[in-house]
Amino acid sequence: KQEVTQIPAALSVPEGENLVLNCSFTDSAIYNLQWFRQDPGKGLTSLLLIQSSQREQTSGRLNASLDKSSGRSTLYIAASQPGDSATYLCAVRNDYKLSFGAGTTVTVRA
Amino acid sequence: EAQVTQNPRYLITVTGKKLTVTCSQNMNHEYMSWYRQDPGLGLRQIYYSMNVEVTDKGDVPEGYKVSRKEKRNFPLILESPSPNQTSLYFCASSPRPYNEQFFGPGTRLTVL
Numbered sequence: 001k002q003e004v005t006q007i008p009a010a011l012s013v014p015e016g017e018n019l020v021l022n023c024s025f026t027d028s029a030i031y032n033l034q035w036f037r038q039d040p041g042k043g044l045t046s047l048l049l050i051q052s053s054q055r056e057q058t059s060g061r062l063n064a065s066l067d068k069s070s071g072r073s074t075l076y077i078a079a080s081q082p083g084d085s086a087t088y089l090c091a092v093r094n095d096y097k098l099s100f101g102a103g104t105t106v107t108v109r110a
Numbered sequence: 111e112a113q114v115t116q117n118p119r120y121l122i123t124v125t126g127k128k129l130t131v132t133c134s135q136n137m138n139h140e141y142m143s144w145y146r147q148d149p150g151l152g153l154r155q156i157y158y159s160m161n162v163e164v165t166d167k168g169d170v171p172e173g174y175k176v177s178r179k180e181k182r183n184f185p186l187i188l189e190s191p192s193p194n195q196t197s198l199y200f201c202a203s204s205p206r207p208y209n210e211q212f213f214g215p216g217t218r219l220t221v222l
Binding site: 043093095097100102 | 141143145150151152153154155158160166168169200202207208209210211212213214215216
């Protein structure tokens with residue numbers, strides 16, 4: 001069974017600092033990995049999708065890397081802003097199932 | 111607007127009273143799924159559907175039923191809800207299983 005871990009569970013940084021969020025998974029036979037953002041009381045917003053054949057994916061200030069063999073992905077957010085405060089979830093696709101980590105809650109202090 | 115909708119958004123009910131949470135998508139997606147989110151446990155998949163009339167269990171299917179009679183709709187049925195099914199429920203869809211997942215806004219269910 002796929003196990004997905006996100007460390008740290010919470011992170012607080014001053015505005016302007018770069019954010020580094022980690023995701024690890026136990027079964028490396030994945031099809032893809034997706035990063036989401038969740039705001040309190042809201043649904044999930046997709047940020048980036050990395051296919052298993054890719055090493056990284058970029059969108060604006062966001063960059064996600066994937067090392068499938070070691071079971072790790074990292075989400076980098078450059079020059080953080082207070083609006084980046086949210087919970088960030090990673091999800092790993094094996095077969096037809098999607099397994100989620102518990103998330104990292106980020107607070108960006110103005 | 112392309113979206114996944116869920117109804118109701120909030121529901122308080124009592125043990126044993128059957129309920130249905132509806133999910134609908136307007137993107138002609140084949141793949142749909144249901145998740146529950148609990149503090150400290152993250153999101154866990156309840157059921158998924160590859161297409162009309164094709165459904166399968168996820169990691170936590172006990173106590174739930176689903177049906178997929180139309181491509182756009184994927185209702186979640188709790189025939190006899192219990193307090194341990196109090197949770198935040200999300201529906202999601204994608205063109206195929208391996209594509210980017212689009213999530214609905216969530217349904218907060220409380221079973222007393």
